[in-house]
Amino acid sequence: MKNIVITGGTSGVGLAIARDLAASGHRLIIVGRNLVRGESVANTLGNNTDFVAGDLTTDEGRRKVVNFIKKSMPMIDVLFLSAGIYPKSSTENIQANLTSHYYLTKSLEDRLAGGRILIVTGSPTAIQCLPINSGQQTVLQRSAWILTHKTLLMTYLSHQLHSKRISVNSFFPGDVNSRLMPYTMGLSNQKVPVGKILALSPSFDGVTGRFFDENGQEILLNQSKYNYNQAQINLSKYFQ
Numbered sequence: 639m640k641n642i643v644i645t646g647g648t649s650g651v652g653l654a655i656a657r658d659l660a661a662s663g664h665r666l667i668i669v670g671r672n673l674v675r676g677e678s679v680a681n682t683l684g685n686n687t688d689f690v691a692g693d694l695t696t697d698e699g700r701r702k703v704v705n706f707i708k709k710s711m712p713m714i715d716v717l718f719l720s721a722g723i724y725p726k727s728s729t730e731n732i733q734a735n736l737t738s739h740y741y742l743t744k745s746l747e748d749r750l751a752g753g754r755i756l757i758v759t760g761s762p763t764a765i766q767c768l769p770i771n772s773g774q775q776t777v778l779q780r781s782a783w784i785l786t787h788k789t790l791l792m793t794y795l796s797h798q799l800h801s802k803r804i805s806v807n808s809f810f811p812g813d814v815n816s817r818l819m820p821y822t823m824g825l826s827n828q829k830v831p832v833g834k835i836l837a838l839s840p841s842f843d844g845v846t847g848r849f850f851d852e853n854g855q856e857i858l859l860n861q862s863k864y865n866y867n868q869a870q871i872n873l874s875k876y877f878q
Contacts, residue, residue, distance in 0.1 A: 639686075641711045642837065645669040645694060645742065646721030648676045651758050651811045655718060655833035660687050662834070667710060669694070669703055669721065694721060694738035704745045714749045716837045720758040722784070728774035735784050736791060737876055743795060750804045755795065756836050757808040759788045762857040765849065770863060770872055787872065789849065789859065794869035796847035805846035809836055812852035 642659055646652035647668025656668055660683040668683075670676045673691040680689035690706040693699035707714070719739045725731035743755060759765065768782045770790070789808060796806035811830040835854045836842055849857045 640664045640715040640838065641713060642716045642718070643667045643669065643707055643711070643714055643746075644718040644720055645739075646758075647718070648672060648679045648689070650720075651830055651833075652718065652720035653679060654811075654830040655720065655837075656683060656687070658829075658831065658834040659837065660684055662838075665711070667707055694742055695733040700738070700741055700745060704742070707746065708749060711749060713751070713753070714746060715753050717743065717746065717750060717753065717755045718758065718833065718837070719743070719755065722758070725780050725784075728780065728783075731774060731780050731783060732876055736787050736873075739788075739791060740795070740873075740877055743799075747799065747802065747804070750799075750802070752803045753805075754837060754842070755799075755804060755806040756833070757788055757792050757806070758811055759792075759808045759849075760785045760810060762810055762849070762851050765789050766857070766860060770868070772872075789864055790869040790872050792849070793847060793864050793866060794873055797866040797869070800846060803844075805842070805844065807836065807842070807846060807848045807850060809833075809850040809854075810852050810857075 642664050644652050644656050647656045648670035656666055660666055666687040668680060668689050669692060671691060671693055676689035676691055680687045688710060690703050692703035723730060723734045765785050768786055770786045774780045774783050792806055792808040799806055809832055832852050832854050836850060849859050851857055
């Protein structure tokens, strides 16, 4: 039985992954903002699942979540960073889709030694083709910023945490029904089998700094764009 934490585990991609892992008997903590929804989901998933409510974009919210996790789990085998929003501003985008993941990871670093971190991101084609820039004036620019900067975050953390034997990878879950945006609300698919594969398969032992598609196949990233030096240049201003 593995100890697994899933942010954004009360709906969409995170919930789909939680269902798979709970059905296999693993110990789960799901993180979300909505107390009523979260408790309902945890009850549905069974006795091995706990829920903690907290806003990961705030220091207070993160402290609450981190304290709960550390009291509940002496070690974490897998951390899914699945929480996210469809941002209306650059500030929302930075806080909810980037820095919240970074600061939560750093706060749990001591419990993750030898474990896996999996960052949920988006379309491989978009990640490969979109340029990295800081502009977030339009909806399209903010969407592009999320995809490229989450991939940079994976690169950044995989380098920083390598000495602690913590693997960090990102993956595209496929098109999944969620409340994230109007498009995803109309989708029928509610399964993300790749999440369980990347979390548990021995094939991924020691694999880090990689990006996978919805079938668990590696997508080779453009190394001139997604490397540790570029990650430092583009991300350091957000992590104070």
